[in-house]
Amino acid sequence: MKKLIAGVVLGVGLTAMAHGAGDPEAGKENAAVCAGCHGQGGAKPVMAAYPKLSGLGEKYLYQQLSAIKSGDRQIAEMTGLLNDKSDQDLKDLAAYFNDQAMVVNQADPELIEQGQALYRGGNLASGVPACSGCHNPQGKGNEPAGFPRLGGQQAAYIEKQLKAYRDGERSGTTNASIMMDVATKLTDSEIEAVANYVSGLN
Known part of the structure; x- marks a missing residue:
């Protein structure tokens, strides 16, 4: 007993x-x-x-x-x-x-192919790792590691944050150094494409 x-x-x-x-x-x-x-x-x-x-x-x-x-x-x-x-x-x-449900957005079809390639495979030439490695292939994040869900997030918000990491404007928080390192290797067009892709990722 x-x-x-x-x-x-x-x-x-x-x-x-x-x-x-x-x-x-x-x-x-x-x-x-x-x-x-x-x-x-x-x-x-x-x-x-x-x-x-x-x-x-x-x-x-x-x-x-x-x-x-x-x-x-x-x-x-x-x-x-x-x-x-x-x-x-x-x-x-x-x-x-x-506990609240994430509502997924409608991604721009013209940017999906480039965004998907970056999210799932990164950019070997510039040393950008695949986003899916930390944020899950379906964009669900990694709760134990504290990596957020990205699938369904606002594209404009993702763009703003990636540029903030790249410019050193967002730092001092958990995992910020990882994102700063990744973002410094991303071009504006890559940021736009991957932000668009994850906004519609379900």
């Missing part, structure tokens, strides 16, 4: 760890202000340059919220919005947004 109880306790503990330390219901209560820019549930931003937050990965979302609150990641539109949020509030918000 003791072994059975221990097994149940261990199983519940592992399940909690797998799903993170955030409470989606508590996060929902704090997410109303986010909808003004990111849309209900973080799925339909009001501007193309704003990111979708839905289904990005709980670990990634928590890391980014923490970095924004601490000032390690500077986003003018979010200045002060997280100042009164506790660490648990940030975990709850991350859990809530991760």
Whole structure:
């Protein structure tokens, strides 16, 4: 009987760890202000340059919220919005947004071939690795590593972030050095193509 109880306790503990330390219901209560820019549930931003937050990965979302609150990641539109949020509030918000469904966009057919080639195979000549190696062949990301889901994300937002990494404007956060190294090898046309491709990747 003791072994059975221990097994149940261990199983519940592992399940909690797998799903993170955030409470989606508590996060929902704090997410109303986010909808003004990111849309209900973080799925339909009001501007193309704003990111979708839905289904990005709980670990990634928590890391980014923490970095924004601490000032390690500077986003003018979010200045002060997280100042009164506790660490648990940030975990709850991350859990809530991760539980929401990502709505996939319609990619521009003319850019799909080039974008797909970069996403799946990289560019051997310039040393660009395949995006799918970290972000999953279907664009679902890698939750344990904290790599975000890309499939369905706003193309304009992806473009903006890749250029920010390339120009050294986005740094100081987890995994930023990896993305800075990749982005410095990408041309504007490659960035446009791969951003377009992932926006429609499902």
